[in-house]
Amino acid sequence: MSHIPEDELLLYAMQSGALSAGRRVEIESHLATCAECQERHDFLAIHDEGAVDEALMEEDTWEPVFGSPTYDALMEHGARVAEEDREAEELLRSYLEHPIRIAWDALTTKRRYRTGGVVRKLNAAAHANYKNKPRVALTFADAAISIAELLPDDMYPARAVYQLRGAAWKERANALMILGEFPQAHESLDRAQRAYAKTPHSGLGLSIVALVRAGVLYAQLRPDEALVMAERAERGFAHAGDEKRRMDAAFLRASILFEAGDPNRALPIFRGIIEHGENTQNEQWIALGSYAAANCEVDRGDMGEASILFHRALRTFRKQGPETERLLTEWGIARVIFHGGKLHEAINRMRAIAVELEKRGMATYAAYVGLDIVEGLLALNHPKEIVELAQRLFSAFTKAGMLTGALSALAYLKEAAATNRLTRQDVAAVRTFLQRVERQPSLQFVPPPRPPEDRI
Amino acid sequence: MPQELRETKSMTPVSPGGTPGVPASFEEAYLRFAPLLRKIAVRKYGIPLAEAETLVHDVFATYFTNAGEVNDVRPYLVGGICNAARHYLRRRDAREAIFCGEDPCAASPSESILQEVERKLLLRRLLARVGSRCRELLHRYYLAGESTQTIAGALHFKPMTVLICLAKCRKRARAAYEAMTETRP
Numbered sequence: 056m057s058h059i060p061e062d063e064l065l066l067y068a069m070q071s072g073a074l075s076a077g078r079r080v081e082i083e084s085h086l087a088t089c090a091e092c093q094e095r096h097d098f099l100a101i102h103d104e105g106a107v108d109e110a111l112m113e114e115d116t117w118e119p120v121f122g123s124p125t126y127d128a129l130m131e132h133g134a135r136v137a138e139e140d141r142e143a144e145e146l147l148r149s150y151l152e153h154p155i156r157i158a159w160d161a162l163t164t165k166r167r168y169r170t171g172g173v174v175r176k177l178n179a180a181a182h183a184n185y186k187n188k189p190r191v192a193l194t195f196a197d198a199a200i201s202i203a204e205l206l207p208d209d210m211y212p213a214r215a216v217y218q219l220r221g222a223a224w225k226e227r228a229n230a231l232m233i234l235g236e237f238p239q240a241h242e243s244l245d246r247a248q249r250a251y252a253k254t255p256h257s258g259l260g261l262s263i264v265a266l267v268r269a270g271v272l273y274a275q276l277r278p279d280e281a282l283v284m285a286e287r288a289e290r291g292f293a294h295a296g297d298e299k300r301r302m303d304a305a306f307l308r309a310s311i312l313f314e315a316g317d318p319n320r321a322l323p324i325f326r327g328i329i330e331h332g333e334n335t336q337n338e339q340w341i342a343l344g345s346y347a348a349a350n351c352e353v354d355r356g357d358m359g360e361a362s363i364l365f366h367r368a369l370r371t372f373r374k375q376g377p378e379t380e381r382l383l384t385e386w387g388i389a390r391v392i393f394h395g396g397k398l399h400e401a402i403n404r405m406r407a408i409a410v411e412l413e414k415r416g417m418a419t420y421a422a423y424v425g426l427d428i429v430e431g432l433l434a435l436n437h438p439k440e441i442v443e444l445a446q447r448l449f450s451a452f453t454k455a456g457m458l459t460g461a462l463s464a465l466a467y468l469k470e471a472a473a474t475n476r477l478t479r480q481d482v483a484a485v486r487t488f489l490q491r492v493e494r495q496p497s498l499q500f501v502p503p504p505r506p507p508e509d510r511i
Numbered sequence: 512m513p514q515e516l517r518e519t520k521s522m523t524p525v526s527p528g529g530t531p532g533v534p535a536s537f538e539e540a541y542l543r544f545a546p547l548l549r550k551i552a553v554r555k556y557g558i559p560l561a562e563a564e565t566l567v568h569d570v571f572a573t574y575f576t577n578a579g580e581v582n583d584v585r586p587y588l589v590g591g592i593c594n595a596a597r598h599y600l601r602r603r604d605a606r607e608a609i610f611c612g613e614d615p616c617a618a619s620p621s622e623s624i625l626q627e628v629e630r631k632l633l634l635r636r637l638l639a640r641v642g643s644r645c646r647e648l649l650h651r652y653y654l655a656g657e658s659t660q661t662i663a664g665a666l667h668f669k670p671m672t673v674l675i676c677l678a679k680c681r682k683r684a685r686a687a688y689e690a691m692t693e694t695r696p
Contacts, residue, residue, distance in 0.1 A: 062675055136578075
C-alpha cells in the first residue's frame with residue numbers, strides 16, 4: 056500500500072482547505088485503513104494541545120530569547136546597583152579602614168557620597184562590626200542613615216530605597232542593643248519598621264526588626280514581650296523561607312523560655328533545632344541545639360540525657376569550634392558530674408575550664424564557673440578555699456575592667472565567705488545578678504536579705 | 512504583556528554571556544524564578560497577568576536593591592510575590608500583610624505550579640539550542656499567532672515549506688523535551 060506523502064498529510068492536518076475536496080476524501084479513506092499514516096497524521100494534527108505547545112504559546116517562555124520590558128527594566132536597575140556598589144567600594148575604602156574619619160568628615164555634604172551603594176556598604180560594615188565593635192558599628196550606621204534619608208524616595212523602582220533606610224536604622228538598633236542603650240534601640244527599630252513597611256512585598260525586613268526587638272526586650276528582662284516578638288520573627292522568616300534566621304529566632308525563643316525557668320517548654324524547641332540540623336546536615340545547629348537541650352535536661356534533673364547531649368555537642372565543637380562553645384560544653388559536663396555527686400572531680404574540671412576562660416578574656420563566664428566551684432566547696436565545707444577563689448574572681452574582674460555592680464556582687468561574695476556566712480542562696484543571688492547586669496549595665500547589686508539571726 | 516521582537520534576524524538568546532554590567536546572580540535569579548513568581552501570582556491569587564508582571568518587577572527590584580540581606584533567594588522571592596499578591600488583593604495595612612496566618616504557608620507553590628514552571632524552564636533551555644531558524648518559526652507560529660501563509664510571505668518561503676519546517680521543529684522540540692524530561696531523576 057502506498058502512503059500519503061508527509062507534505063500532503065501535513066497540509067491535510069493543519070490546513071485541509073488548501074487541498075481539493077476530492078483529495079481530502081481520498082486521504083480520509085486512506086487514513087481509515089492505514090494505521091501508520093493515521094499515527095503520523097495525529098502527531099501533526101496535535102498542535103494546540105499538550106504541555107509543550109501550551110508553554111510555547113506563553114510569552115515568558117520566550118523571555119530569554121526576546122527579553123521583555125520587565126527584563127529590560129530590571130537589568131538596567133541591576134546594572135545601576137552594581138555600578139553604585141563599585142563606586143562605593145572606592146569612595147569608602149579609607150573610611151572603612153579608619154572609621155573615626157567618618158565622624159570627622161560630613162559625608163552627607165559630599166554629593167558623590169549620596170548613593171544607594173554608599174548606604175549599602177555602610178550598612179554592611181555596621182553589621183559586620185556590631186557584635187564586637189558596637190561603637191564603630193554605630194558610627195557606620197549613623198552615617199548610613201544620614202545619607203539614606205537624603206536619597207530621593209523615587210530613586211529606585213518599587214520604593215526600594217526604603218529597604219536601605221530600614222536596614223540602616225536596623226543596624227543602628229543592633230549596635231545600640233549591644234551597647235545597652237535600649238530605649239534608643241527601640242526608637243531605631245520603630246524607624247526601621249516604618250521604612251520596611253513602605254515595601255509591603257518584602258516581609259524579610261520586618262521579620263528582622265521583630266528578631267532584633269526580641270533581642271532588645273530579652274536584654275531588658277522583659278521575657279513575655281520578647282517571646283511574642285521572637286515568635287513573630289520566626290513566623291515571618293518561615294514565610295520568607297529564611298531557614299537560618301528562622302532558627303536564630305527559634306533559638307532565641309527557646310533561650311528566653313529557658314532563662315525564665317521553663318526548661319520543659321524550651322526543650323522541644325531545642326530538639327526541633329537539632330532535628331533541623333540533622334535534616335540539613337548542619338553540624339553547628341546540631342551542636343548548638345544539643346548544648347542548649349542538655350542545659351534544659353540538667354534543670355529537669357535528667358543527668359543521663361544531659362550527658363549524652365553535651366557529649367554530642369562536644370564532638371562537633373572540638374572538631375570545628377568555636378572554642379567558647381567547646382569550653383561552655385565542657386563546663387556543662389562538669390556540672391553533670393557535680394550533680395552526680397562527684398564533687399572533687401567536678402571542681403577540678405571546673406577549675407581548669409575557668410582558667411581557660413579567663414585566658415581568653417571571658418571574665419563573666421569564668422565568674423559563672425567560679426560560682427559553681429564555690430557551691431561545690433560550700434558542700435564540701437572548704438571555706439578557706441572559697442575565700443581564695445572569691446578573692447581571685449574579684450581580682451580578675453577588676454583587671455578586666457568589669458562593671459561596678461558586678462564588682463560589688465563579687466566583693467559581697469568574698470566578704471560573706473571570709474566571715475563564714477556564705478550560703479547557697481547568696482551564691483544564687485550573685486549568679487542571677489551577674490546575668491542581669493550583663494544586659495543592664497546600670498544595675499546596682501543589692502545583697503540578699505539575711506535570716507533574722509544573722510542581723511545585727 | 513506586549514512583546515517586541517528584540518532580535519528577529521539572529522534570534523539569539525538575550526544574554527548568552529550575561530548582560531554587561533549586571534551581576535550574573537541577578538540575571539540568573541530573574542530568568543530562573545520570574546516564571547514561577549508569575550505563575551503564583553496568576554494561578555494562586557488570580558491576579559491578571561499584566562498586574563502580576565508589575566508585582567514580579569517590584570519584588571525583583573527590591574531584591575536587587577538590598578540583595579545583601581537575603582540568605583536564600585528562591586523562598587525570599589516566593590514569599591515576596593505572595594506578600595505582593597496579598598497586598599494587591601487586600602490593600603490592607605502593610606504590617607498585617609507581612610505574616611501569613613496560614614499553615615502551611617500560602618507562599619508555598621503547589622506541585623502543579625512547580626511542574627509547569629519546571630516544564631517552562633526546560634523548554635527555555637531547549638529553545639536556546641534548537642537553532643535560530645527553528646526558534647523564529649516556532650515563535651511566529653505559536654506566540655505571534657501568524658498563519659503559515661504570513662510566515663511564508665515574510666520569509667519568502669512556500670507555505671508548504673513553512674509547514675514542513677514547522678513540523679520538523681516541533682518534532683525536534685518534542686523529542687528534545689521528552690529526552691530532557693526522561694533523563695531527570
